[in-house]
Amino acid sequence: MFVKIKDMIVTLILKLAAVLVVGILVWFLYMVLAQGLPVLNKEFLLGMPKEMEEGGGIGPELFNTFYILVLSLIFTIPVGIGAGIYLAEYAKDNIITRMIRLSIETLASVPSIVFGLFGMVIFVIKFKFGFSILGGALTLSIVNLPVVVSVTETALREVPQTYKEASLALGTTKWQTIMSIMLPTAFHKIINGIKLAVGRAIGESAVLIFTAGTSISRNYPEFNPLSSGETLSVHLWYVKSIGLVPDAERIAAGSSAVLIILVLVINVFMNFYEKRLRLKFLGVK
Template structure:
């Protein structure tokens, strides 16, 4: 009887979480999907007239995300490999893990102020895409480092021993055996990080700014780079455009659809790769 009761409670907790998520998503999509159109997604934004779009902000969101991942993924994978394969248990390892966990607990608005002081003011890049990307890298690193380390540690030791027994070096073993088997977990970490970065506002307000370039798309990393999330905050906080509620609803729906598509784009190949590797083990 206790077993059945505990099972029912677990199912109830899971269904409650799914219900809350479904209500939230359906409400946002119900309010925002009617606003979405080709002109809204690709058009220029307007500060005072009705009918503006979010084309530049949509492009900047992905541009800043890609740049931040390009900066953070090599560092995170290198740190994860070092912690899992080379470091062992030492004082230096403890300091690195403590630093990573401390960085993960820093509020994003504090990271934004740090990025504004270092990149915008001291280095003189101004409110720019490159400044926002470098600061967003600090948000991505803790999650990517820990996910990479844990994914590498889940690879069985027998794989390493078999590779070394065949005459491979330690680096060849890591590159050709360990990392491919840890790749599904690393992809999951990248997906979670990307979804969080797409919705980030506090960091980018202080580093990338609240304005956009005249042309769409603009690949100049020194130009200001307002994103979708920042534009939503801007139109609701200080915007004068009459249809700001419709713009905010449309941005909310567009962000949710984009993040869901982004997750599926990474999750499905990761699951297929994991199944392929699992089949290869047998």
């Protein structure tokens, strides 16, 4: 009897905790979107920003956000998943692999501003990229690599050993087993790691202030990766801290709403197409 009562109390506490988390999220979304949605229109989303006058838009910043995100994922996804596969399936348990895992865990906990300073020293100064979209994308890739590597390794290790043994028993090679059995089985969790990387890339500002800069190119859209590339999150920081525009509050509210909507849309899109991508990965039409 006492055990049942204890179980009911614990279950109730966990349900209340879940409701509290959802409530905080709903309240947060309401506060941001209630102020930002009235600001959104075509001129605001596609227009050029203004330094001293009212009515500026976020067009270049919105474009740069997507551009830097895509460039960073081009590097992060293959390298991160490849490293995760190596650690899970090929690496032996020795001092070297233990040091690699320790380094990954350490990098995952490093403050983003430290990555920003590292990117500035290496890409801006050493490689002479200057404040550029390319420098920002490469630095963001380094920021997100530990997450993708850790998630991939953990997801592959959680695949039932019987799946692997059954595949090998049919005469497939180890690589064929990884590609046709293990990765599709772990696909859901790997996608979740990529979602975390996408969310962080969209909302990151400290890293990009030191690498991509706080200015935009005169050309819009600007595809030159060596041009400066202020993103939406950096623009939000700039407007709220040192911006001189009279309608800074309006721009900040609209930018915040756009960032939230971007993250939500990308997550919904990835959830919606996750099964289709998994079937495509398996070769099923």
